Amino acid sequence: MISFQLDEEQELIRDSLEGFAREVLRPQARAIDEAGAIPDEILAQGWELGLVAATIPEEYGGSGGTRSPMTGAIMLEQLGGGCASLASAVMASSTFVNPLLDFGTDEQKRDYLPLFAGPEPHYASLALQESQFGFGADRLRTKAERRGNGWVLSGTKRLVPFGDRASHFLVLATGGEAIDAFIVPRDAKGLAIEPEAGTMGLKPLPTAKLSLDRVELPGGARLGGDNGIDAARLLNTLRVASAAIAVGISRTVTDFAIPYAKERVAFGEPIAKKQAIAFMLADMHIECDTMRLMVWKAASQLDQGADATRATVLAQDYVRRHAVKVADDGLQIFGGHGFIRDLPLEMWLRNTRTVTVLDGPAAV
Numbered sequence: 001m002i003s004f005q006l007d008e009e010q011e012l013i014r015d016s017l018e019g020f021a022r023e024v025l026r027p028q029a030r031a032i033d034e035a036g037a038i039p040d041e042i043l044a045q046g047w048e049l050g051l052v053a054a055t056i057p058e059e060y061g062g063s064g065g066t067r068s069p070m071t072g073a074i075m076l077e078q079l080g081g082g083c084a085s086l087a088s089a090v091m092a093s094s095t096f097v098n099p100l101l102d103f104g105t106d107e108q109k110r111d112y113l114p115l116f117a118g119p120e121p122h123y124a125s126l127a128l129q130e131s132q133f134g135f136g137a138d139r140l141r142t143k144a145e146r147r148g149n150g151w152v153l154s155g156t157k158r159l160v161p162f163g164d165r166a167s168h169f170l171v172l173a174t175g176g177e178a179i180d181a182f183i184v185p186r187d188a189k190g191l192a193i194e195p196e197a198g199t200m201g202l203k204p205l206p207t208a209k210l211s212l213d214r215v216e217l218p219g220g221a222r223l224g225g226d227n228g229i230d231a232a233r234l235l236n237t238l239r240v241a242s243a244a245i246a247v248g249i250s251r252t253v254t255d256f257a258i259p260y261a262k263e264r265v266a267f268g269e270p271i272a273k274k275q276a277i278a279f280m281l282a283d284m285h286i287e288c289d290t291m292r293l294m295v296w297k298a299a300s301q302l303d304q305g306a307d308a309t310r311a312t313v314l315a316q317d318y319v320r321r322h323a324v325k326v327a328d329d330g331l332q333i334f335g336g337h338g339f340i341r342d343l344p345l346e347m348w349l350r351n352t353r354t355v356t357v358l359d360g361p362a363a364v
Helices: 008-035 040-048 069-082 084-090 094-103 106-116 231-263 275-303 309-333 335-339 345-355
Strands: 124-127 143-147 150-161 168-174 179-185 191-195 207-217
Touching (some): 040 084, 094 231, 179 207, 231 275
Parallel strands (some): 124 168
Antiparallel strands (some): 150 207, 191 207
């Protein structure tokens, strides 16, 4: 029997973040998108929620909560429903912290986790994406070579969040057949950081290009030490996170379109009574629920420590196709008004398209 009944803590998190998204994020989303930058005070508000620190054990200065992909999916859906750019920004450091919690050695946890447990925002992020044609986790061109007791990294990473201020990057690279992750400080010799020109969506999220020219690292920089990482689990966690944000956008688009369809009169009656529009709205509802359940199924398997690759890839593929359709259908319901930047429909469509292609490859 499969059950997705949320526990009391998860319901509290969902309800509180839904209010934060509605009252704080959504009213500012358009202005932030137009400005192409997120004000520091908004980032500070997001950090004050304690979403990253909540997963860090008390011995490292955190709140002592449990690391749960399911709870993470719930949080990201709510935040994504408010503003996908802000959701990605608020949770960017978790792409560094979560793998550290999952795979880090005791020494690595002692060295780095306390940085993210304080009241002030601290930035670090995962460097996964590469720009070559046919990019995939099994075809990474960023290479890690053994040199004595240490490592040498060479390659290029793209679209790395908060590259302008992150203190550390978790760089994925291949050291032979296996995928490894390496903790690289921003001041590492041979590391060059350049701002990206921008993306179609998530415009306010600062991203950077990392060029690693034979960056030398000590042996302790390899996440997990001699044990390394479970690359499938790491990538599956990223897929679930991105899909959850897309579900949040889809739900917001649907909720925004329904009142308009009831009020907009054409040929003597509300367009919601037109069969084509009614069916479209019904399909949008169905797809939102279907996407959420698929994401939750994958997240639940991750929570249980199972191999969630099949469930995650299916959820990723379904969300990639249907979240974009929901966003496009919502825009079409508004007709020409949907293309005008007075309304958020075109922003939601851009953000949906972007968030569904930044979550890594389709398989590992």
